[in-house]
Amino acid sequence: MKKIILVLIYLIGFSNLAEAIVEVDITRGNLEPLPIAVSPLFTDSNSEKVKVGQKTIENIGEKISKVIEINLKRSGLFNPLNKDSFIQSPDVVHIKPRFEDWRLIKAQALVTGKVVVSGNKIRTEFRLWDVVAAKEMIALAFSTTPENWRRVAHIISDKIYQRLTGEEGYFDTRIIYVSETGLKTQRYKKLAIMDQDGSNLKYLTLGNELVLTPRFSPKNQLVTYLSYFRNLPRVYLLDIETGVQEVVGDFPGMTFAPRFSPDGEKIIMSFAKDGNSDIYTMDLKTRVVEKITDHTSIDTSPSYSPDGKYICFNSDRSGLQQIYVMRSDGSNVKRITFGKGLYGTPVWSPRGDLIAFTRVHKGKFYIGVMRPDGSGERLLTENFYQEAPSWSPNGRVLIFYRETKSDSDGKGFSAKLWSIDLTGYNERLIETETDGSDPSWSSLLSK
Amino acid sequence: MNKEKKQIVKKKQNPEEVTEQARQVSEFEKKELFDPNQIAALIDKSKEDTAETLKKNDKLTQSSVKNSFAKALTLSQEDALKAQIFGCWSLPLGLPYQENLLVRIKLRLKSDGTVIRSEILDHARMNKPGQGFYKVLAESALRAIRICQPLRVPPTGYEKWKDLQLNFDANEMLKG
Numbered sequence: 322m323k324k325i326i327l328v329l330i331y332l333i334g335f336s337n338l339a340e341a342i343v344e345v346d347i348t349r350g351n352l353e354p355l356p357i358a359v360s361p362l363f364t365d366s367n368s369e370k371v372k373v374g375q376k377t378i379e380n381i382g383e384k385i386s387k388v389i390e391i392n393l394k395r396s397g398l399f400n401p402l403n404k405d406s407f408i409q410s411p412d413v414v415h416i417k418p419r420f421e422d423w424r425l426i427k428a429q430a431l432v433t434g435k436v437v438v439s440g441n442k443i444r445t446e447f448r449l450w451d452v453v454a455a456k457e458m459i460a461l462a463f464s465t466t467p468e469n470w471r472r473v474a475h476i477i478s479d480k481i482y483q484r485l486t487g488e489e490g491y492f493d494t495r496i497i498y499v500s501e502t503g504l505k506t507q508r509y510k511k512l513a514i515m516d517q518d519g520s521n522l523k524y525l526t527l528g529n530e531l532v533l534t535p536r537f538s539p540k541n542q543l544v545t546y547l548s549y550f551r552n553l554p555r556v557y558l559l560d561i562e563t564g565v566q567e568v569v570g571d572f573p574g575m576t577f578a579p580r581f582s583p584d585g586e587k588i589i590m591s592f593a594k595d596g597n598s599d600i601y602t603m604d605l606k607t608r609v610v611e612k613i614t615d616h617t618s619i620d621t622s623p624s625y626s627p628d629g630k631y632i633c634f635n636s637d638r639s640g641l642q643q644i645y646v647m648r649s650d651g652s653n654v655k656r657i658t659f660g661k662g663l664y665g666t667p668v669w670s671p672r673g674d675l676i677a678f679t680r681v682h683k684g685k686f687y688i689g690v691m692r693p694d695g696s697g698e699r700l701l702t703e704n705f706y707q708e709a710p711s712w713s714p715n716g717r718v719l720i721f722y723r724e725t726k727s728d729s730d731g732k733g734f735s736a737k738l739w740s741i742d743l744t745g746y747n748e749r750l751i752e753t754e755t756d757g758s759d760p761s762w763s764s765l766l767s768k
Numbered sequence: 769m770n771k772e773k774k775q776i777v778k779k780k781q782n783p784e785e786v787t788e789q790a791r792q793v794s795e796f797e798k799k800e801l802f803d804p805n806q807i808a809a810l811i812d813k814s815k816e817d818t819a820e821t822l823k824k825n826d827k828l829t830q831s832s833v834k835n836s837f838a839k840a841l842t843l844s845q846e847d848a849l850k851a852q853i854f855g856c857w858s859l860p861l862g863l864p865y866q867e868n869l870l871v872r873i874k875l876r877l878k879s880d881g882t883v884i885r886s887e888i889l890d891h892a893r894m895n896k897p898g899q900g901f902y903k904v905l906a907e908s909a910l911r912a913i914r915i916c917q918p919l920r921v922p923p924t925g926y927e928k929w930k931d932l933q934l935n936f937d938a939n940e941m942l943k944g
Contacts, residue, residue: 342874343840344933345849348940350857350912398861429858429911453911486862487901674866717862744861 354400355485356427358452359390361404362434362445363411371438373467381470382411382436385445388474389432389481392492392518396482396718397747402428411435415448420455428452430485434477441466445473449481459484471520476767491713492517495561495763496720497535497544498738500524501756505727505734512546514561517713517762519752525559534578537763539627539671539714540585544761545569547579556590558605569603570610577621583629589613591621591634600634600651613651624668624676625649626693633657633667633676633693644678646693657695666709669693671764672716675743679708679721688721690743701745714764718742720751722758840928845921852920857912859938860904867901869938871909879926881918886910889933909936 362382371378378384393399407414408422415433423431434447446462461480463473472493479490500513512525512532526532526548535546542561547554556569556579569579572592579590582602589602600613600623614620618638625632633646639656642663647654658664662682669676673693680687680700686707689700707723720740727734736758738751751757841849863869872889888894888910894903913919913934921929 342931342933343929344935345841345846346935346937347850347853347857347909347912348937349850349854350859350936350938350941351855352859352861352941354861355858396862451907451911453914454907482862483900485904486860487904488862488864672864674864743865 354398355429356402357393357399357430357432357481357485358402358407358423358426358428359386359393359404359432360407360409360414360434361386361411362436362447363415364436368436368438368443371443371467371470373470378467378470381438381443381467382434385436385470385474385477386432386434388471388518389478392475392478393481395518395749397742397744398482398486399430402426418450418452420450420452423450423452430458430481432477432481438467443467443470443473445470445477447477447480449484471516472766475516475518479765479767488717489715489765491715491718491762491765493765493767494714495537495766496738496751496760497525497537497561497763498722498753498757498760499532499535500753501736501758502528504730504732512544512559513753513755513757515753522754525561525564534759536578536580536761538581538585539583539764540581542763542766543581543585545579545581545588547577554592556588556603569605570608578623580624582625583627589623589625589632591623600632613649614647614654615651622666626669627671627673631669631693633669635665635667644676644695646676657691657693658698659695660698668710668712670712670716671714674716677710677712677719679710688719688741690719699745701741701743702739702748707739709759711761713762714768720760720762722760724758840925841922848920852916853912853934856916857936858908859941860901860908863901863905863938863942865939865942869901869905869942871902871906871936873906873909873913873934873936875913875919875932875934877919877921877930877932879921879930881921883913883917883919886913905936905938909934912936 362385364380364382369380371381390401394401406426409419415435418431418433429452431450431452432447434445437444442464444462444464448460449458451458459480463476465473475493478492482490494517495514496517497512497514500511502509509528510532511528512535513522514525515522531549533547535544537544544559544561546557548557553571555571557566558569559566569588577591579588581588587602587604589600591598591600597617598619598621599615600620601610602613603610616638618636620634620636623632623634630649631646632649633644635642635644642665643656644658644664644667645654645656660680662680664678664680666679667676675690676693677688677690680689685703687700688702688707688710689698691698704723705726707721710719710721712719718740720738722736723739724736725734736756738753738757738760739748740751741748874887874889875883876885878884888906893899894906
């Protein structure tokens with residue numbers, strides 16, 4: 322009997338084996354940026370010159386494609402191929418790409434398009450093609466006034482990014498920061514705003530008052546920042562679209578880093594009352610101030626989780642500055658960092674999955690990320706002095722500022738804006754007209 | 769020592785100290801107030817760095833177990849096929865590394881390794897909310913197959929490997 326059972330088991334096993342499909346695990350590949358060909362957008366002879374205000378822009382299609390190419394390259398995820406190697410002309414390729422030509426130059430994706438000027442509008446259409454599968458992936462068209470041509474380029478870049486990564490882009494965004502000039506011992510600080518690629522720079526304040534820590538609302542184009550009026554800190558709200566500014570309040574003692582709640586209805590900040598810094602919120606409609614932490618230690622840098630349920634902040638309640646997470650009503654405070662050195666400026670990712678921070682250890686400053694429970698700490702970049710990370714709206718890139726050493730007279734000092742993505746490899750200087758610090762990234766303008 | 773440190777740091781909070789020359793943006797003290805090296809050395813009794821270290825996986829890989837059973841491909845044949853596809857697969861770099869990044873594709877091959885048919889086994893995942901990255905990953909795997917074909921398959925034993933399943937797993941690369 323036993324023998325029969327064994328034979329049956331063997332036969333069943335053998336028949337399964339005969340039917341088993343061969344499986345091969347592919348666990349390695351190229352981690353190189355995706356080769357993409359961005360063909361110049363075709364512009365017909367009637368549309369070659371476009372009036373933008375007092376200026377005339379020639380070959381706007383080529384300019385739009387250049388902005389797209391730079392955006393994609395700076396993301397670190399794409400490798401735009403040299404246009405000299407393109408065989409098909411922009412008008413023909415937009416209608417019917419010869420995919421074998423593009424495969425020859427190793428392109429895996431292809432961007433084509435066309436710009437037509439009609440009256441006081443430009444109509445821009447683009448197509449994204451999968452070169453290997455020989456099929457169209459996305460096709461869209463936008464009509465707008467010629468002044469918005471750079472925004473059209475950013476929106477197209479976002480659509481390409483989203484289609485090829487599965488995540489929202491971050492190109493149609495702005496960055497607000499503190500523009501700095503003068504010696505280290507005598508800095509003039511102005512609020513400045515620019516597109517994420519550094520274009521369209523505007524100064525929002527004159528530089529006669531010290532301005533600090535501008536922060537965008539995650540919901541709209543409102544900014545909150547801190548300014549010193551007669552040596553006393555004041556929290557302001559500024560509407561970037563209308564230029565209207567209002568004082569939210571004068572707060573006692575040293576006030577730090579006001580920041581919006583995820584719904585944009587509150588600001589959260591820390592200020593010192595009776596010599597002790599705690600975290601407070603202020604409802605922007607009712608102007609009611611609520612105390613969130615009540616501890617003898619210094620609690621600063623609060624930042625909400627995107628669902629508004631939690632707040633991360635830094636505190637020296639354990640003796641050294643570390644990062645803590647609590648419920649938004651101030652309950653259930655938990656320390657999440659235990660590494661050596663100091664931790665500060667925690668900022669919750671818009672995706673909710675990570676908290677970015679600055680860490681100081683052995684005289685070096687690091688920008689890093691960790692999960693909200695403190696696990697998975699990764700230090701992305703190390704330098705003499707750097708801090709204040711701010712997330713891109715898709716939670717993929719961090720912008721921060723970095724300072725250089727100066728001599729005893731304050732010469733040689735500089736403060737520059739830098740960005741780095743979550744891989745820690747794609748670190749880039751963001752060119753600004755003056756020195757810059759304390760950057761904050763807006764949400765997507767076109768959302 | 770803790771007391772001393774705390775007093776020093778509290779100075780920063782004093783409004784009397786606020787001047788335009790001072791570093792007011794920073795929430796970290798700079799060298800004027802203390803040397804983080806010394807403070808850390810003297811005071812920091814906190815736990816060791818908790819930065820995660822990934823554990824090496826010493827176990828046999830899934831594929832080696834599966835193939836030792838199936839024996840449709842020898843190890844060297846499997847390695848040759850893998851090496852070919854490794855070179856063709858461009859991983860989308862923006863993938864969320866904490867997600868399940870496995871795409872299983874079933875192929876029907878010709879005897880020369882040309883692909884007759886390909887099927888994404890977890891196709892339903894493509895349309896699930898929050899899984900947009902999966903479509904991108906699956907497309908990258910399909911591109912790899914197209915770029916690579918004809919696949920490097922053994923000259924004999926067609927019936928055993930004409931149906932082939934490739935498991936594209938980006939987790940190891942992105943997390944490792």
